Amino acid sequence: MERLQKLLARAGHGSRRACEELIREGRVTVDGRTVTKLGAKASPDADIRVDGEPISIPEGHIYLALNKPPGYVTTRDDPHGRPTVMDLVPEGWRDRIYPVGRLDQDTTGLLLMTDDGELTQRLLHPRHHVPKQYLADVEGTPSESQLRRLRSGIELEDGPTQPAEVMLVASGSGESRLRITITEGRNRQVRRMCEAIGHPVRRLKRVAMGPLRLGELPLGQYRELSVGQVSALRQAVGLPVDDGE
Numbered sequence: 001m002e003r004l005q006k007l008l009a010r011a012g013h014g015s016r017r018a019c020e021e022l023i024r025e026g027r028v029t030v031d032g033r034t035v036t037k038l039g040a041k042a043s044p045d046a047d048i049r050v051d052g053e054p055i056s057i058p059e060g061h062i063y064l065a066l067n068k069p070p071g072y073v074t075t076r077d078d079p080h081g082r083p084t085v086m087d088l089v090p091e092g093w094r095d096r097i098y099p100v101g102r103l104d105q106d107t108t109g110l111l112l113m114t115d116d117g118e119l120t121q122r123l124l125h126p127r128h129h130v131p132k133q134y135l136a137d138v139e140g141t142p143s144e145s146q147l148r149r150l151r152s153g154i155e156l157e158d159g160p161t162q163p164a165e166v167m168l169v170a171s172g173s174g175e176s177r178l179r180i181t182i183t184e185g186r187n188r189q190v191r192r193m194c195e196a197i198g199h200p201v202r203r204l205k206r207v208a209m210g211p212l213r214l215g216e217l218p219l220g221q222y223r224e225l226s227v228g229q230v231s232a233l234r235q236a237v238g239l240p241v242d243d244g245e
């Protein structure tokens, strides 16, 4: 059983507040009875109608790729009232989905959001070594030996990093762009790695997570993953691709 306004929001009838209004106005029926009480609960399988029209609640999990803008915090709820990544997804989904892992407040780029707990757990578990690829604009130009240190593993205060793929993709006007792929997900890891070689990060953007790529998604926008993209993610963490659907 779930609150009626939550079910209506999930079925696409606007924000929770708008759905509460529909209930208050007496436009919602559950199994033939008009419900005007706001706390009322219903089963998603009940015959729920708005103005006599049955609602349709999408089945299955939700998978979104978001291009996180700078300044947004990766959390469901920020006690300091800062903007969060939840502000960028449809209100009807906010109670269900959550971000998979975390990007720093100033990091931009690919953030997967879903309500699929099993996939989330596997993507975040170090055992599965899911590669995360970043473009890091760093101060100055790291030397080949500094890049080698990043690649082979570098000592951080919480222990040495695993080997990483690191490419210098551009350099000029006092900064360089590195393409860095890591399989761990430690706090501020890329920033701390670059800091450790004396080339602090100025801008950081995640461009891929396992088989999933950010592509041309504009900043602050999200897209739903295709069936093929979900299958590729499942495959990457050893889950069966045929989900019995």
Ligand code: URA
Pocket (backbone or CB within 6 Å): 102, 103, 104, 105, 107, 187, 188, 189, 190, 191, 192, 204
């Ligand atoms: N590494 C970082 O330093 N920051 C991020 O947001 C992600 C990876």
